[in-house]
Amino acid sequence: MPTFGTSLKELVFKGVISALSSRLLIIKPISMSNQQLRQDHYKVAPKMNEESKATSKADDLDGTVKYLQGRGAQFNTKNRFLKDEKVKEHIEAIDDWQESNVATQYIEQEVKTIVNKVESPDLSMMYSMNPYAGCEHGCIYCYARNVHEYWGYSAGLDFESKIIVKVNAPQVLRKFLMHPGWDGSHPIMLSGNTDCYQPAEQKYRITRGLLEVCNEFNQPVGILTKNSWIIKDKDILQEMAKKRLVSAMVSVTSFNEDLRRVMEPRTTTAKQRLKVIEELSNAGIYMGIMMGPMIPGLNEHEMQRIMKAGKDAGARFTAYTFIRLNGAIKFLFHDWLYKNFPDRADKVWHLIESSHNGKVNDTRWGVRMRGEGNIAELVRQQYKKYGKLYGMNEDRWELDTTSFRKPGEQGRLF
Numbered sequence: 001m002p003t004f005g006t007s008l009k010e011l012v013f014k015g016v017i018s019a020l021s022s023r024l025l026i027i028k029p030i031s032m033s034n035q036q037l038r039q040d041h042y043k044v045a046p047k048m049n050e051e052s053k054a055t056s057k058a059d060d061l062d063g064t065v066k067y068l069q070g071r072g073a074q075f076n077t078k079n080r081f082l083k084d085e086k087v088k089e090h091i092e093a094i095d096d097w098q099e100s101n102v103a104t105q106y107i108e109q110e111v112k113t114i115v116n117k118v119e120s121p122d123l124s125m126m127y128s129m130n131p132y133a134g135c136e137h138g139c140i141y142c143y144a145r146n147v148h149e150y151w152g153y154s155a156g157l158d159f160e161s162k163i164i165v166k167v168n169a170p171q172v173l174r175k176f177l178m179h180p181g182w183d184g185s186h187p188i189m190l191s192g193n194t195d196c197y198q199p200a201e202q203k204y205r206i207t208r209g210l211l212e213v214c215n216e217f218n219q220p221v222g223i224l225t226k227n228s229w230i231i232k233d234k235d236i237l238q239e240m241a242k243k244r245l246v247s248a249m250v251s252v253t254s255f256n257e258d259l260r261r262v263m264e265p266r267t268t269t270a271k272q273r274l275k276v277i278e279e280l281s282n283a284g285i286y287m288g289i290m291m292g293p294m295i296p297g298l299n300e301h302e303m304q305r306i307m308k309a310g311k312d313a314g315a316r317f318t319a320y321t322f323i324r325l326n327g328a329i330k331f332l333f334h335d336w337l338y339k340n341f342p343d344r345a346d347k348v349w350h351l352i353e354s355s356h357n358g359k360v361n362d363t364r365w366g367v368r369m370r371g372e373g374n375i376a377e378l379v380r381q382q383y384k385k386y387g388k389l390y391g392m393n394e395d396r397w398e399l400d401t402t403s404f405r406k407p408g409e410q411g412r413l414f
Helices: 008-014 057-061 143-151 157-161 169-177 206-217 228-242 257-263 270-282 300-313 329-340 345-354 374-389
Strands: 023-029 084-089 105-109 115-117 127-129 162-166 188-190 221-225 246-251 286-294 317-322
Touching (some): 143 329, 188 206, 221 228, 257 329, 300 317, 345 374
Parallel strands (some): 105 162, 188 221
């Protein structure tokens, strides 16, 4: 029997692709079709409380689907870069058809680069760095899921259960900052892709190491997170803030805990995130609040409440994004939506389509992050109105990009 980590190539060469214990494992070429979006909306078992036990095998025999608690995605989508796929067929002959909710794996990896240049005109940042690939938070809408396919994994369950840890990231960052061509004139964004304070940070503290290097070089950084673990770095953030070297945004999508628990299953509560903003703001750190993605029919009506709560907690600037479902995310989100909100799933799905020219994804610069049409325009007007009402983004605060220095060198005078 192959192990969990065995690759498909190893399975083929070892000759273990065969029928075992009445279970037929088949390798066949990947074929994309419209059928992938036709989910079984009617044979979905009601979700259980987190403390309840899994359903019995008798429940599985009638075709119902067990919901994986603590996970956003409920299955692994196909990796578009892999020629073959592994599938299970003949459900009537399989006793354990349902995939088990495996424990999160941390895959330690040494990397050659850590700072990436951002080419997108939709984003204000020019450079970003991510100490982890994959994210245990499991946010179902996360655009970073597709990037996990480059590592040879799926954008589904793999993204939130197989976390790649870039163990040498601080050393690689130091080497990057020492390069003669880098002068620190551009801030670097932490968490441009995945959350730098996800649960793996509690063990590895790589984000802490990156901040220590940036502080040593006077390299300005921006941070985006939805995890309260950032509080553990308040000391170094406070030190950097005195030199105007850091700003941070905390993402809040909803105050509805029932929604957050299934949409962002392993994240901090919205109430706790507001406490993070308040504590760090009181410590002198320039704080903002990110509202996104706004999803019509689920959370777009909460924009005013989120913005006001952020302002009251000490946030001084804000931003938002509108939902878009690129790549494999459209299959994952569609499955998640109909399993958790069958009463409004059709409405939500069609509202998203109406905001992206009849599709759920949009690749056009300047449109893809904001959407278009009546619903997207309504969200934009809300953002503009309440941002002005609560005095967001009024001050012209900027990170200091003039004090960068390499160890042993003097800072720039101009």
